[in-house]
Amino acid sequence: MIYIHSEVEKKWQNYWQKKKIFTTSKNPKNKFYSLEMFAYPSGDIHMGHCKNYVIGDVYARFKMRQGYDVLHPFGWDAFGLPAENQAIKAGIHPEKSTMDNIRISDESLKSLGISYDWDREIISCLPDYYKWTQWMFLLLYKRGLAYKKEAYVNWCSGCQTVLANEQVIDDKCYRCEATVEKRKLNQWFFKITEYAERLLDGLNQLKGWQENVKIIQRNWIGKSDGCDILFKVAEKDITFKVFTTRPDTIYGVTFMSIAPEHSAIEDLISGSSHGATVRAYIKEATKKTEMERMEKEKDGIFTGCHVINPVNGEQVPIFVADYVLLEYGSGMVMGVPAHDARDFQFARKYDLPIKVVINPPDSKLEPSSMTDAYEEPGVMVNSGQFSGLESKKGITAVTNYFAEKKLGGTSVNYRLKDWLISRQRYWGAPIPIVYCDKCGIVPVPENELPVLLPRKIDNYVPKGKSPLGGVASFMNIKCPTCGSTAKRDPDTMDTFVCSSWYFLRYLDSKNDREFCSKQNADTWLPIDQYIGGTSEHATGHLIYFRFFTKVLYDAGYISVDEPATNLFNLGMILKNGKKMSSSKGNVVSVGKFVQEHGADVARLVIVFAAPPEREMEWSNEGVIGAERFINRIYRLVTESKSSIVKNKPLSISKDEETIFIKINQTIAKVTGDLESFKFNTAIAALWELLNELYSCKKNGTVFGYGIYAFIHLLSPFAPHFADELWSIIGEKDSLEKQDWLGYDKNYLKNIITTIVIQINGKVRSHIEIEGSITENIVKELAFKDEKIQRHLQDKKVKKLIYVPGKILNIVV
């Protein structure tokens, strides 16, 4: 007798839909917001994507069974490069291609029986969604958090657009792997840096986030405490502010470096004989990629100017050097060769003086014999009034000195940069900004949203300019303020903007007056369990959606300032050791697999093969195991359905006690494992119980109850199959409507306890004891034991160590 999955799975999916089993409660008493990251619709989804949805589904179903009113929605991150590149490749308009992909992917998800409330599905490329993405832009603009500036940006020659920092990997584009160059462009930015401190601080309250992700975010934010110091230029009327974390080395400054892109350089070299060489150097430097600049030997060029060291009046030369980053601090660095590795190299190359101002605690440094900079703490020397101070105290003392003299003082810098959101691409939400000849930058009034993305466009393939710029009917409008001729912004927004707030739209997906009502937000927020992705999102989406949450909180639209209390990161599914992807040709199609083996088998393969957080290889062996599991259960249930017992047995006979204990232990184990995402060991426990049920006498109330309990426990993992078994044993409706099974605490301990007897830590024997166990009984039985006696011959017992109920170790 073999289980036929195809009809059964369809039947239950229809049933769930008809009975609205997964429709979210309107008035939740005990809310639980369970969310999986939404997806890019690039082609049909494949098994590689499905781990996310299956793991999330098992958890959501478990929570439903525990009596929570679960919100479990899904949607599509439908704008952006992945969808657009795929459309261009196929030569199909992105809208058609995207919507087609969504349709077939929805089918795949439904065929897996994922418990989504499909009524709340969102698609970020549709106007009723991106209207609110544009609204978010305006909100940030109003709050001074969106601004435009000319900046060097990452330009991908393949995708013909700018990229955010985290979209550049080793100087290559994250989508097409073309080399990324620097271009100076006028672009929109979100001022995420203004939230740097709060983003950092908020991590401490996220107890339910994996430490790993929080560490990555901390590093990415990159807070460093230090001191600003003002340096006057000797030859010109210019003052520079320079950031340093080591003000204690101020007396060791022997030069100054400035980033090639720095706007003050022109002033420094104007009218100077150094102008030509400096300009040539800058030209060369800005041509290089970041990688090239990093890999070569540090170099620079003298500007002809000097700065005056404010502590001792010394004049030191200013160099332009391409290892200095414009974006960090003020784009200038004070060169202290004795105590900074980079400055040391630079000084040796150009024969600049090396001045030791920090000595190690118990030795003295000689500049001539140094082979490396000394960067550790130590004692300040050659430092005027500060000499003799321990360097840590020196940092404070020097900082205070500058603060008092109004020449600088305490300063904090972050590695985090503002978020560049303009994209010169067609497939995105248009930026709701108008450029009026008279009024300048004008935000589109809210009541004119959405700014519709024109469907008709001659050429959406990017060629270095925004495709929308060529659509006259879109570009040319009247200024909303004064009515004179104006133009729209031809750029679209980074998709990360769409995904920064999507979790809010689910709460009120059809609201056309607000992105989400305050009431719904208050009802459902925060996300109780967020599941998805790997840590690759740690510096992208997971920071951005925290940022948006804080902005919306500040603006009073929501009452939480962190979006998700718990975050679970998953490991990828691999096939032949590599990430599944259609370009690598190693995908397992959902549709085909479900047709052949069934959704429940797919689900079981995913949960049993490895712990969810670890990478797993998709293997045929796993499929065989899962199929065998299902058939074995099916056989047992159909053969014994007449003896099913639906209530916990009132009395348990002596010889049924063992199996009853096993049942209770399994309920406890599976419940605990579900709560902590150890789904693989939950399945192992079910296997154990199944084997146990097979080997016990196949009748009697306890056996019958065991099968009943088993079906319950199986249902989050293999919901179609479990509901089918549920009806086979004569029950009505779906298990989803049933409360999660409790267990009897009095039956968790085994009747027989095995005590391990060790001699000098080596296992020599076991004794089995039923009933109460005291140390004395154990000792008595141990010394009577034949094997133990043999080992104890001619030996003297020195010590006995007894661990109650576990071990007796005899030391001889």
Place this chain on the structure above:
RNA sequence: GCGAGGAUGGCGGAAUUGGCAGACGCGCUGGAUUUAGGAUCCAGUUCCGUUUAGGAAUGGGGGUUCAAAUCCCCCUCCUCGCACCA
């Protein structure tokens, strides 16, 4: 270079306030049943040792302990993140 995580049978993986290493599955071996087996059932399966007795074993080396996969020190390799951040 810095930061995080990891290394356990033929394979995926269990086991963490230190207490029987290898749960469960796959594979393999033997048996039963079957016209048949890539179905099913039963038994076995870390390695060495013919069996027994025993010994060895959780990447390698040292240590703490009655007792270490688990704690400490050193080393090797792998994965991920950051990477001139002044």
